[in-house]
Amino acid sequence: MKGVVYRGPRDVRVEDVPDAKIDWPTDVLVRITSTNICGSDLHMYEGRTDLKPGMVIGHENLGQVIEVGSAVKRIKKGDWVCVPFNVACGYCRNCERGYTGFCLSMNPDPETAGAAYGYSGMGPYRGGQAELLTVPYGDFNCLRLHDDAEEKETDYVMLAEFRTDPQSKKLATPSGRIELYSERIAGFGYDDCPPHPTWLEPTEWLGAAGPYPLHLVSSQPRERLHSQMDMGPVSARAKVAGREAIAINPVDARSRGIADGDVVRLFNARGSCLAGAVVTDAVAPGVVRLSCGAWYDPIDGGEGATCAHGNANVLTRDQGTSRLGQGPTSATVLVEIERCNEPAPPVRAFDPPLLAESAA
Numbered sequence: 318m319k320g321v322v323y324r325g326p327r328d329v330r331v332e333d334v335p336d337a338k339i340d341w342p343t344d345v346l347v348r349i350t351s352t353n354i355c356g357s358d359l360h361m362y363e364g365r366t367d368l369k370p371g372m373v374i375g376h377e378n379l380g381q382v383i384e385v386g387s388a389v390k391r392i393k394k395g396d397w398v399c400v401p402f403n404v405a406c407g408y409c410r411n412c413e414r415g416y417t418g419f420c421l422s423m424n425p426d427p428e429t430a431g432a433a434y435g436y437s438g439m440g441p442y443r444g445g446q447a448e449l450l451t452v453p454y455g456d457f458n459c460l461r462l463h464d465d466a467e468e469k470e471t472d473y474v475m476l477a478e479f480r481t482d483p484q485s486k487k488l489a490t491p492s493g494r495i496e497l498y499s500e501r502i503a504g505f506g507y508d509d510c511p512p513h514p515t516w517l518e519p520t521e522w523l524g525a526a527g528p529y530p531l532h533l534v535s536s537q538p539r540e541r542l543h544s545q546m547d548m549g550p551v552s553a554r555a556k557v558a559g560r561e562a563i564a565i566n567p568v569d570a571r572s573r574g575i576a577d578g579d580v581v582r583l584f585n586a587r588g589s590c591l592a593g594a595v596v597t598d599a600v601a602p603g604v605v606r607l608s609c610g611a612w613y614d615p616i617d618g619g620e621g622a623t624c625a626h627g628n629a630n631v632l633t634r635d636q637g638t639s640r641l642g643q644g645p646t647s648a649t650v651l652v653e654i655e656r657c658n659e660p661a662p663p664v665r666a667f668d669p670p671l672l673a674e675s676a677a
């Protein structure tokens with residue numbers, strides 16, 4: 318078969334290589350009809366990895382099954398399939414939890430979780446920029462497409478028309494081509510939004526030393542829609558000590574004397590709030606998570622009051638990602654947390670306001 322072979326930095330060639338075949342009863346053999354050149358291929362193409370010369374690359378693959386191993390039950394010869402980039406077993410602890418990118422059985426390096434096709438450090442699996450591809454554990458790793466897959470194949474392939482004919486099937490960009498640099502955005506002269514993709518140091522992050530050592534992720538809540546229905550029973554069930562739950566790693570909790578279920582106070586230079594601690598290794602050390610949307614409950618009212626309920630907005634920045642983008646930057650904010658040793662004030666966010674008459 319022909320395949321795209323890595324020969325060294327900036328040197329890939331279409332060469333004749335041994336045919337991919339069924340090596341194990343659980344394998345599926347796919348005749349590749351479409352494959353992408355991924356941005357991730359550039360890591361290898363430009364020589365930034367230790368990929369061994371001779372590897373067939375390509376990890377975004379689509380095609381038709383031409384042979385199945387004797388243990389394959391779900392996938393049939395003739396099926397059209399799309400194959401995810403990672404190679405997973407489907408039965409290890411990580412695969413069972415859905416973390417197939419961190420499969421524990423497919424990478425021969427015991428120090429590395431996860432495997433992929435035609436990729437540096439991701440196991441011996443040859444890639445799909447080739448006429449044929451062996452898919453290990455084909456029943457698990459093949460996504461079977463609908464019966465009209467052949468007819469609609471280009472629907473699954475990004476920019477297929479443009480790639481076939483870039484002259485007449487132009488993209489909706491000023492030049493009609495893929496643009497990595499925007500003259501128009503350059504014209505705005507925004508120092509916080511350069512005209513090409515750039516990593517800009519966040520205002521607050523764990524990579525820079527500062528007075529507040531924990532990275533607060535103010536996620537969307539699982540139990541309500543932002544702040545909607547916060548007074549309802551589903552949202553109420555997730556509260557801890559009657560307040561919004563804050564997830565904190567056991568390491569960070571221990572060093573602060575915080576136990577599961579404690580009322581804690583989060584603070585930074587912008588404000589403070591109370592919350593109920595959930596000590597869990599679901600968040601990494603140095604990271605805490607407090608979902609947004611707990612109804613605001615200022616303890617004494619007025620400017621700068623501590624929120625008794627755990628509204629994350631008292632801590633987050635109100636600036637957008639850039640003058641152009643204006644996306645939320647709330648996930649990048651640093652805080653400190655301490656255990657509340659005083660009796661915590663009651664949460665009154667759900668008490669109806671006094672009516673003028675009954676107040677009189």
Ligand SMILES: [Zn+2]
Nearest residue numbers: 355356357377
């Ligand atoms: Zn990719």
Ligand SMILES: [Zn+2]
Nearest residue numbers: 406409412420
């Ligand atoms: Zn696995």
